[in-house]
Amino acid sequence: MIDAVGLRKVYRLKKREVVALDGVDLHVRQGEVFGVVGQSGAGKSTLLRCVNLLERPTAGTVRVDGDEVTALRGRRLREARRGIGMVHQHFALLSSRTVAGNVAFPLEIAGVGAAERRRRVAELLDLVGLSDKARAYPAQLSGGQKQRVGIARALAPRPKVLLSDEATSALDPATTTSILELLRELNRELGLTILLITHEMDVIKRICDSAAIMESGHFTESGRVLDLLATPGSRLARSLFPLPATEAPDTVALTYTHASDEPLMSELTRRFDVDVNVLGGAVEDVAGRSVGRLNVQVRGANRAAALDYLSGKGLLVEEVTAR
Amino acid sequence: MSWTAELAERWPEMWPELWLGTLDTLYMVLWATVVTLLAGLPLGVLLVTTDRGGLTPAPAVRAVLGAIVNVGRSLPFIVLMVAVLSLTRLLTGTTLGPTAAIVPLSIGAIPFFARLVETSLREVDRGVIEAAHAMGARKITIVGRVLLPEALPGLIAGLVMTVVALISYSAMAGAIGGGGLGDIAIRQGYQRFDEYYLWATVILLVLIVQAAQSLGDLLIRRLSRR
Ligand SMILES: Nc1ncnc2c1ncn2[C@@H]1O[C@H](COP(=O)(O)OP(=O)(O)O)[C@@H](O)[C@H]1O
Ligand SMILES: [Mg+2]
Numbered sequence: 001m002i003d004a005v006g007l008r009k010v011y012r013l014k015k016r017e018v019v020a021l022d023g024v025d026l027h028v029r030q031g032e033v034f035g036v037v038g039q040s041g042a043g044k045s046t047l048l049r050c051v052n053l054l055e056r057p058t059a060g061t062v063r064v065d066g067d068e069v070t071a072l073r074g075r076r077l078r079e080a081r082r083g084i085g086m087v088h089q090h091f092a093l094l095s096s097r098t099v100a101g102n103v104a105f106p107l108e109i110a111g112v113g114a115a116e117r118r119r120r121v122a123e124l125l126d127l128v129g130l131s132d133k134a135r136a137y138p139a140q141l142s143g144g145q146k147q148r149v150g151i152a153r154a155l156a157p158r159p160k161v162l163l164s165d166e167a168t169s170a171l172d173p174a175t176t177t178s179i180l181e182l183l184r185e186l187n188r189e190l191g192l193t194i195l196l197i198t199h200e201m202d203v204i205k206r207i208c209d210s211a212a213i214m215e216s217g218h219f220t221e222s223g224r225v226l227d228l229l230a231t232p233g234s235r236l237a238r239s240l241f242p243l244p245a246t247e248a249p250d251t252v253a254l255t256y257t258h259a260s261d262e263p264l265m266s267e268l269t270r271r272f273d274v275d276v277n278v279l280g281g282a283v284e285d286v287a288g289r290s291v292g293r294l295n296v297q298v299r300g301a302n303r304a305a306a307l308d309y310l311s312g313k314g315l316l317v318e319e320v321t322a323r
Numbered sequence: 324m325s326w327t328a329e330l331a332e333r334w335p336e337m338w339p340e341l342w343l344g345t346l347d348t349l350y351m352v353l354w355a356t357v358v359t360l361l362a363g364l365p366l367g368v369l370l371v372t373t374d375r376g377g378l379t380p381a382p383a384v385r386a387v388l389g390a391i392v393n394v395g396r397s398l399p400f401i402v403l404m405v406a407v408l409s410l411t412r413l414l415t416g417t418t419l420g421p422t423a424a425i426v427p428l429s430i431g432a433i434p435f436f437a438r439l440v441e442t443s444l445r446e447v448d449r450g451v452i453e454a455a456h457a458m459g460a461r462k463i464t465i466v467g468r469v470l471l472p473e474a475l476p477g478l479i480a481g482l483v484m485t486v487v488a489l490i491s492y493s494a495m496a497g498a499i500g501g502g503g504l505g506d507i508a509i510r511q512g513y514q515r516f517d518e519y520y521l522w523a524t525v526i527l528l529v530l531i532v533q534a535a536q537s538l539g540d541l542l543i544r545r546l547s548r549r
Contacts, residue, residue, distance in 0.1 A: 052457055081459035092454035095548050096472040106458040108468070137548040157458075 001161055001193040002028035002051060007060035009046050020046040021057065022217030028161070028195050028210070033187050035204040036197045037239075038214030044197035047214070048163050051195065052084045053077055065160050082110050085154030089166035091146040093138040099149050100125065100134040106156045124152040128182065144175035151182065155192075162186070164196035168203065180207050201239045209287050211236060225287045226257045230316050237316075241293035244280050246320060248297050251279060252307065255293045255316040257286075264313065265296075272309070274300030295320060333519045340507060341520075345527055347421040348503035351496065352489045352531075355428035359485055363433045364478075366392070367440025368466060378452075378462045395434030400492050403431050404499060424501030428492050436485040443477025444470055476547045483539030487532050494528060504528055 009021035020043045028034040036044050049055040051062055053069055061070045069080050093102050100121050107117045125131045128148040138146055147167060154162055164183070168176040184207045186192050198204065204211045204225065212222035213236055221228060221236055228236045243253055265276050281294030298306055307317050366388065372378040373385035398406070404427040408418050411426040447470055455465045471478070497505020504524045512521030 054453060054457060078459035078461065081457060084457070086454065086457040088450055088454060090448075090450050092448065092450040094451055094469065094473060095448075096475060096546075105455075105468070109455075109458050109460045109464060139548055 001030040001065055002026060002034075002195055003063045004047075004051065005061050007047065007050055007062070008058045009043075009050060009055060010058045019217055021050065024060075024218055026212070026219075026222075028193060031187070031191050031193055032209040033184070033194045033196065033207050035208035035211045036195070036214050037199065037201060037204050037211060040199060042214040043217040044199075044214055045165055048165050048195065048197050051163055052081050052086060082106070082157045083160050085157070085159035085162040087147070087150050087154050087162065087164040087167045089169050091138070091143075091150045093146060093149055093153075095138055098135050098137055099130060099141070102138070102149055103152045103156055106153060110157050120156060124156055127155070128152045142175070143171050144178060147171065147179050148182065151179075151186070155186070159192075161193040161195060164194060166198055167196065169199070183207060204236070205240050205284065205286050226289060226291070229255055229257050229286070229291060229293075232316060232318060237293065240286070241282055241284075241291075243293060243295050243320075246279055246295055248279060250299045250303065251295055251297045251320040253293065253318045253320050254296050254310065255291070255318075256314065257289055257291050258314070262313075264310065268298070268306050268309070272300065272302040272306040274298050274303055274306045330519055330522060334523070337520060337523055340511075341504070341523055341527060344502070344504040344507040344524070345531070348490070348493050348505070348528075348531065351421045351424045351428060351493045351501065351503055352486065354425045355432060355489050355493075356482070356486055358425065358429040359432040359436050359489070360482065362429070363436035363485075364440055366433065366437040367444065368470070370437060370441040371444040371470075372462075372466065378465060392434040392437055395430065396438065398431075400427075400431050400495055401498075403427055404496060419500040419502075421502040424493065424496040424503070428489055428496060431492055432485050432489050435488060436481060439481030439484060440478060443474040443481055446477060447473045476543045479539055479543050479546065483536060486535045486539075490528060490532055490535070
């Protein structure tokens with residue numbers, strides 16, 4: 001749905017150049033939630049702004065739903081932007097308009113008639129649960145409510161994709177949860193493709209199907225979250241499931257991305273006559289699957305065979321401490 | 324007899340002339356306000372949009388406009404009035420009377436108001452402007468439906484300041500034959516040394532300024548949504 005190839009963005013300042021994007025390839029599939037995570041200054045916002053051409057990339061092309069947006073200018077570009085919704089960290093609502101007026105704004109821009117606008121606004125406010133606030137002004141709303149208005153506004157022209165620039169970063173944890181749930185719901189129910197950027201790993205864990213880690217202008221890892229979790233040495237896996245450091249000898253980190261029906265640990269002891277000791281870790285829902293990452297101490301003569309058996313069962317086995 | 328009692332006693336005799344003076348002052352200020360609004364608002368918008376990082380960056384245009392505005396702002400009004408006398412004659416056929424005074428009043432107030440417009444427009448959240456771009460809005464739409472409405476309370480505050488400045492300029496215009504309350508103050512109060520005329524014009528000018536300010540404050544309160 002979104003395909004960016006070889007994206008570069010160089011900001012020319014008076015004395016120096018800032019390379020904000022340094023060769024990014026981004027592929028977001030239709031109907032998925034794709035998260036880009038990275039520290040402040042990594043180039044995440046620049047990447048997002050290159051997708052709807054708020055910034056024109058220095059090099060590279062961007063296609064959204066097949067249309068090469070980087071080739072568009074003027075009226076054609078403005079029309080293309082109406083198919084790309086955007087949600088902003090600081091909401092960016094018009095303070096002089098009511099909630100309903102804000103949601104109607106992109107429809108006015110698109111030339112939608114007054115009656116149709118009213119109908120669509122009511123529908124959207126219902127969707128985000130703010131029907132009772134239609135006549136309120138943004139200053140009278142909480143942060144979470146403002147972001148709901150931002151989301152309703154972004155969805156008004158029925159975009160194919162939604163871009164979200166740190167949509168929950170200005171919100172408290174409980175409100176963050178409700179906004180993430182709303183985004184997930186919109187993704188599932190409307191089939192909306194979402195590209196979101198965040199500096200919080202937790203957001204990736206909670207709603208993303210695919211993710212990329214961004215660092216100084218490029219992706220260091222990118223792919224389906226479940227695939228990345230099953231990749232040895234993945235930084236994403238380590239960041240999503242940080243395991244406590246351990247000095248215990250013969251410890252391995254086990255990662256599994258689908259729950260097993262078999263009682264694997266007891267099977268190990270029985271078949272290979274090894275001692276198994278779970279030291280710590282977590283099991284959580286990621287991308288709709290139960291994913292676990294555990295530090296497990298495995299000791300005994302048949303240790304190597306036992307670990308092979310686990311690998312054979314589809315678990316990722318990584319040595320943590322020297323034997 | 325006390326000062327106030329004397330003023331009260333003289334009032335009926337002074338009133339016909341004061342009333343005409345008030346009407347002349349209101350006439351000058353009102354028309355000058357209309358002209359200032361029509362010219363100063365677009366000028367202020369251009370000062371913002373032509374700036375670096377603005378909607379339509381044009382550094383050369385911006386430099387020229389900025390220079391013109393600065394010259395207008397730095398001229399003392401009394402000097403400006405004399406300087407534009409020939410333009411006044413060209414436009415109104417005379418250099419005397421309230422209609423003639425509208426020309427220098429407007430020319431003096433336009434740069435003043437344009438700067439105030441510029442300041443309020445700059446306070447509009449850049450994020451909102453960017454959001455409008457992301458929605459596919461045209462630049463003219465962004466000016467008309469984002470910049471101006473979002474800055475409206477500030478624009479009205481600026482207009483009120485301009486009206487108050489125009490009232491005080493109009494009194495100065497009176498000094499060189501512009502008519503109005505300033506004219507009365509100079510002729511009766513200064514040249515004939517009739518201090519009651521002087522006080523009466525001061526009272527009327529203060530009342531007019533107060534009325535303008537209160538009306539403006541009321542409007543701003545009703546429009547402010549922050
Ligand atoms: N308009 C700009 N002009 C100059 N430098 C910029 C501009 N926007 C971003 N940058 C620089 O580009 C880099 C990436 O910024 P950004 O994309 O905002 O990162 P992130 O969103 O990951 O925090 C930073 O070094 C930032 O200072
Ligand atoms: Mg950012």
